Amino acid sequence: MNPLLTPELGTYVWSLVIFMTVLFVLRKYAWNPLLDFLEEREKDIAESLKMAESAKTDLEQIKDESEKILNEAKKEGKAIVGDSKQRAEESAAKILNDAKAKSNEFLDDAKSKIEIEKTRAIKEIKEEVVDLSLELATKVLQRNVKDDDNSKFIKSSLEAVKADEAKS
Amino acid sequence: MFIGEKVGKEWTMDQAPQYAIDHVANSKKNIFEFEFLNSLSEKISSFFGLTSDSIFYIDLGITKHVFLLFFVSTIVVSTLVTLIQAYISHKKNIPNKFMSIVEMFVIYLRDDVLKNFIGAKEYRDWASLIYTIFFFVLFGNILGLIPIFDLTGLIGKLGYQADMLNKDNVLYLLSKGGHTVTANVNVTFAIATITFFAFIGAGIQKYGFTQHWKNLAPSGLPWPLYFVVVPIEFMGLFIRPLALTLRLAGNMMGGHIALVIFITFIFSATAELGGFAGFGIAPFSISLALGLTMLELLVAVIQAYVFALLTAVFIGMAIHVDH
Numbered sequence: 001m002n003p004l005l006t007p008e009l010g011t012y013v014w015s016l017v018i019f020m021t022v023l024f025v026l027r028k029y030a031w032n033p034l035l036d037f038l039e040e041r042e043k044d045i046a047e048s049l050k051m052a053e054s055a056k057t058d059l060e061q062i063k064d065e066s067e068k069i070l071n072e073a074k075k076e077g078k079a080i081v082g083d084s085k086q087r088a089e090e091s092a093a094k095i096l097n098d099a100k101a102k103s104n105e106f107l108d109d110a111k112s113k114i115e116i117e118k119t120r121a122i123k124e125i126k127e128e129v130v131d132l133s134l135e136l137a138t139k140v141l142q143r144n145v146k147d148d149d150n151s152k153f154i155k156s157s158l159e160a161v162k163a164d165e166a167k168s
Numbered sequence: 169m170f171i172g173e174k175v176g177k178e179w180t181m182d183q184a185p186q187y188a189i190d191h192v193a194n195s196k197k198n199i200f201e202f203e204f205l206n207s208l209s210e211k212i213s214s215f216f217g218l219t220s221d222s223i224f225y226i227d228l229g230i231t232k233h234v235f236l237l238f239f240v241s242t243i244v245v246s247t248l249v250t251l252i253q254a255y256i257s258h259k260k261n262i263p264n265k266f267m268s269i270v271e272m273f274v275i276y277l278r279d280d281v282l283k284n285f286i287g288a289k290e291y292r293d294w295a296s297l298i299y300t301i302f303f304f305v306l307f308g309n310i311l312g313l314i315p316i317f318d319l320t321g322l323i324g325k326l327g328y329q330a331d332m333l334n335k336d337n338v339l340y341l342l343s344k345g346g347h348t349v350t351a352n353v354n355v356t357f358a359i360a361t362i363t364f365f366a367f368i369g370a371g372i373q374k375y376g377f378t379q380h381w382k383n384l385a386p387s388g389l390p391w392p393l394y395f396v397v398v399p400i401e402f403m404g405l406f407i408r409p410l411a412l413t414l415r416l417a418g419n420m421m422g423g424h425i426a427l428v429i430f431i432t433f434i435f436s437a438t439a440e441l442g443g444f445a446g447f448g449i450a451p452f453s454i455s456l457a458l459g460l461t462m463l464e465l466l467v468a469v470i471q472a473y474v475f476a477l478l479t480a481v482f483i484g485m486a487i488h489v490d491h
Contacts, residue, residue, distance in 0.1 A: 003193035004421060008354045010209060010227035011194065014234045015358030022241045022304055023362075027296035030252045034274060035295060037256045 126165060133161055181436040188428040192421050194352055195232035195345030199338060205229055232345040233352050236311070240349055244307045277302060281477055285484035293373075294483050297366055301359060302476035305350055309420060309468030312348025313461060350471075351420035353413055360409035363479045368405075371486030383489040408482055412475060419471050423464040430457045 137154055209228040210220070218225050251267045263271050282291035282298060322343075349355050371380035384405075385397045433453040438446030 003189060004351075005353060006193075007223055008194060008227070008231070008233075008352075009224055010229060011231065011233050011237075011352060011354040012358050013226060013228065014237055015355045016361065018237045018241050019300075019304060019359055019362060022245055023296060023300045025245050026248060026300050026303075029249045031296040031299050033256050034252045035278070035292065038271075038275065038278075 130161060130165065133157065179435045179439045181440060184429060184432040184436060187432060188425045190345065191428045192346035192348065192351050192424045195341065197341060197344070198229035198231055199235050199341045200230040202230065232317075232342065232347065233349050233355065235342075236308075236347060236349045237355065240304070240308045240311055243311070244304055247307075248303060273302065274299060277476060281480045285477075285480045286487060287484070290370075290374075290487055294366065294370065294480070297362070298476045298480050301363070301479055302472050305359070305416065305475050306469060306472035308348065308350040308355075309472060310465070312346075312350065312420060312424070313464055313468060315347075317342050317347045346424065348420050348424055350416055351424060353417045356416040357409070357413040359416075359475070360412040363412060363475075363482060364405075364409040366479065367408075367482040367486045370483045371489075374487050375489075380486070383486075408478075412478060416471050416475055419467055423460065423467055427457055427460050427464070430460065 137158065140154065205228045209226055212228075213220070213222075213226045216224075216226070220227075247266075248270065251264075251270055255263055255267045255271075277298060278291070278295065282295055286294055346352075368380070371383060374380070375383060384401045385394060389397065430453045434446050434450050437449040
C-alpha cells in the first residue's frame with residue numbers, strides 16, 4: 001500500500017486528542033479573551049468617535065456664537081468710537097473758538113491800551129520838550145538878546161513848537 | 169529523510185519517486201518508545217478485535233508525525249497564548265509586530281468569514297474552532313517548510329557518525345520520514361472529523377435533533393424526489409470532510425514531493441552523466457526549488473484559510489437552512 005495513504009489510526013487518535021486539547025486551551029486562554037478585548041475596544045472606538053462628533057458640533061456652535069458676539073462687540077465698539085470722536089471734535093472746535101475769541105479780546109484790549117499809552121507818552125514827551133525849550137530859551141534870553149537873528153530864530157522855534165503842539 | 173543522504177551512495181534515477189515519497193510519508197519506526205503506549209495500543213485494538221498485523225491496528229506509538237503534532241501544538245499554544253495574554257494585559261491597545269499579524273487574521277476571519285457565513289449572533293460559539301483550525305493548520309504547514317529535521321540528520325551525519333550507524337539514535341530517527349504533519353491524511357482526517365461533528369452539532373443545537381435531520385432535504389418537494397435528494401445530501405455529509413482531508417493533505421504532499429524531485433535532479437544527473445552534469449544542473453534545480461518554496465509559503469496560508477473557511481461555511485449551512 002502507498003505509504004502516503006496508509007491508515008494510521010494511532011496518528012488519527014493522537015491528532016484528535018492533541019487538536020481537542022489545543023482547541024480547549026486556546027479557547028480559554030486566547031480566543032475568548034481576545035474576542036472580548038476586541039469587542040470592548042471596538043465599542044470604545046465607536047463611543048470615542050461619537051463623542052468626537054458631538055464635540056465637533058458643540059465646538060462649531062460655540063464658534064458661531066462667539067463670532068456673533070465678536071461681531072456685535074465690533075459694531076458697538078465702532079459706534080462708541082464714532083460717537084466719541086464726534087464729541088471730541090465738537091468740544092475741540094468749541095475750545096478752539098473760545099480760545100480764539102478770548103485771544104482776540106486780549107489783542108483788542110492790548111491794542112487799545114497800547115494806543116492810550118502811546119498818546120499819553122507822546123503827550124508827556126511833548127510837554128517835556130516844551131518845558132526843556134522854555135528853559136533853554138529862558139537861559140538863552142537871560143544871557144543876551146543882542147542879535148536880531150537870535151531872537152528871530154527863537155521866535156520861529158517857539159512858533160514851530162507851538163504849531164506842533166497845536167497839531168497834536 | 170534528509171536531502172543529501174544518498175550522495176556518495178549508489179543512486180539511480182528510478183529511486184527518485186520512492187525517495188520523494190519517503191520524504192513526505194510518516195516514519196516507519198517510533199522515535200520514542202514507551203512501553204505503556206504499546207500496551208495501551210494493544211488493549212484498545214483488541215477491544216475492537218484488531219490484531220497487530222491489521223492495517224487498522226491502533227498503534228499509539230510516537231512516530232515522527234505524532235512527535236511533530238506535539239511539537240506544532242506546543243508552538244501554536246505557547247506563541248498564541250503568550251502574544252494574546254501580553255496584548256490583553258497591556259491595556260495599551262497597540263499590538264506588537266507579531267500580534268498585529270495575528271490580529272489581522274483574527275479580525276479578517278471574524279468579519280469576513282465568521283460573521284458572514286455563521287452569523288453575527290451565533291459566531292462566538294464557533295469562533296474558537298475556526299481560529300484554532302486556521303492557526304493549527306497554518307503552523308503545521310509552515311513548520312513543514314522549515315527543514316529543521318533535515319538539519320538534525322545532517323548534524324547527526326557530520327557530528328555523530330558512529331551513532332548514526334545505530335538505527336535507534338533519536339537524531340537519525342528524526343531525520344527519517346516527512347516533517348509536514350498536515351501532509352498526513354490521518355492528521356487532516358482527524359481535523360475534518362472535528363469539522364464533521366461541528367456542523368452536525370451546530371444544526372442540532374439550533375433546530376433540535378429531529379428537525380436538524382429533516383433539514384437535510386428541502387421541504388415541499390414532490391415525494392418521489394426525496395428518494396434522490398436524501399441519499400445525495402446524506403452522501404454529501406461524508407464527502408465534505410473527506411474533501412477537506414484530501415485537499416489539505418494533497419496540497420501539502422504535492423508541494424513537498426515536487427520540491428524533493430527538483431533536488432534529486434542533481435543526484436540523477438551526477439549518477440547518469442557524471443559530476444560536472446550534477447554541478448551544471450544544480451543552479452537550475454535549486455532555483456526551481458526556491459521558487460516552489462515561495463509558492464508553498466503562499467499555499468500554506470491559503471490552505472489553512474480554505475480549511476477554516478469551509479468549516480465556517482458548513483456550520484453556516486447547518487444553521488441557516490433557508491439558503
